[in-house]
Amino acid sequence: MADTLQDQQFALSRHLRDPSHPPPPGIEERRLAIYRDLFFNNIESLLAGNFPVIRQTLRNDAWRRLVRSFYARHRSQTPLFPEIAREFIRFLETRTGDGDPPWLRELAHYEWVELALQIADDATPPHDPRGDLVADVPVVSPFVWALAYQWPVHRIGPDFQPDLPPPEPTLLLVRRDATHQVRFAAISPLVYRLIELFGEGPHTGAEALRQLCDEAGVDDVPAFLEQGTAMLLRMRQEGTLLGTVPAAL
Numbered sequence: 001m002a003d004t005l006q007d008q009q010f011a012l013s014r015h016l017r018d019p020s021h022p023p024p025p026g027i028e029e030r031r032l033a034i035y036r037d038l039f040f041n042n043i044e045s046l047l048a049g050n051f052p053v054i055r056q057t058l059r060n061d062a063w064r065r066l067v068r069s070f071y072a073r074h075r076s077q078t079p080l081f082p083e084i085a086r087e088f089i090r091f092l093e094t095r096t097g098d099g100d101p102p103w104l105r106e107l108a109h110y111e112w113v114e115l116a117l118q119i120a121d122d123a124t125p126p127h128d129p130r131g132d133l134v135a136d137v138p139v140v141s142p143f144v145w146a147l148a149y150q151w152p153v154h155r156i157g158p159d160f161q162p163d164l165p166p167p168e169p170t171l172l173l174v175r176r177d178a179t180h181q182v183r184f185a186a187i188s189p190l191v192y193r194l195i196e197l198f199g200e201g202p203h204t205g206a207e208a209l210r211q212l213c214d215e216a217g218v219d220d221v222p223a224f225l226e227q228g229t230a231m232l233l234r235m236r237q238e239g240t241l242l243g244t245v246p247a248a249l
Contacts, residue, residue, distance in 0.1 A: 047070075127139040128244050138198055
C-alpha cells in the first residue's frame with residue numbers, strides 16, 4: 001500500500017508541475033484543474049513579486065511561459081520560499097536556445113540582490129569604528145556588494161530593452177543601511193576596484209590607494225591620495241566601510 005500511495009503521489013506531483021504527464025487514475029479533472037491553477041499561481045505570484053521589472057517588461061504571455069517552464073523543469077535545491085528567487089536565477093543560468101532577451105539573466109540577478117540583502121544575516125566582523133582608514137585595514141560591511149554587469153540593468157524596463165550592451169560595464173554599489181533599506185548607487189571603476197581590493201586581502205587604505213595609483217597610471221599621486229582619503233571617510237560615513245582592523249606588523 002505504501003508503494004502504491006507513493007507512486008500516486010509522484011504521479012500527481014509530476015502532473016501538477018507539467019500536465020503533459022498523466023495524472024493518477026481516479027481523480028476528477030475538475031479537482032485536478034483546481035490544484036494545477038493553485039500551485040502554479042502561487043509560484044507565479046511569488047516570482048512576480050521578486051522580479052517586478054522582468055514581469056512588466058516581458059508582458060503577461062511571455063512571463064507566464066517562462067514561469068511555467070521554471071515550474072515544470074527546474075528541480076529546486078531548497079523548499080524555502082525566500083530562496084525561490086535564487087532558484088529562478090539558477091534556472092535562467094541553465095537555459096540555452098530559448099529565445100530569452102540577452103539581458104534577462106543579469107536583470108534577474110539585479111532584482112534578486114535587493115531581496116538577498118534584505119534577508120541576509122551575516123555576522124558583522126570585529127572592527128574599530130573610529131580606526132585610521134589610511135594606516136589600518138578598512139573593513140567593508142557584509143551588507144555591501146559591489147556589482148558589475150554587462151548590461152545597464154538599472155535602466156532596463158518596458159520602455160528600454162537594448163539589443164546590444166554598451167561598451168562600458170554597469171558598476172553598482174548595493175548597500176543595506178541601518179534601517180534595513182537597500183540602496184543602489186552607480187559607482188566609478190576606481191571605487192569598484194577599491195572595494196574589490198579590500199575583499200581580496202588585508203590591504204591598508206594607503207596600500208589600496210597606492211595600488212589604484214599604479215593601475216590607473218596616475219601622474220599626481222599626492223592629489224590622488226588626498227582625494228582617496230576623503231573618499232574613504234565618505235564611505236565610512238555612509239556605512240560602506242564599518243571601520244578598521246589593525247594592519248599586520
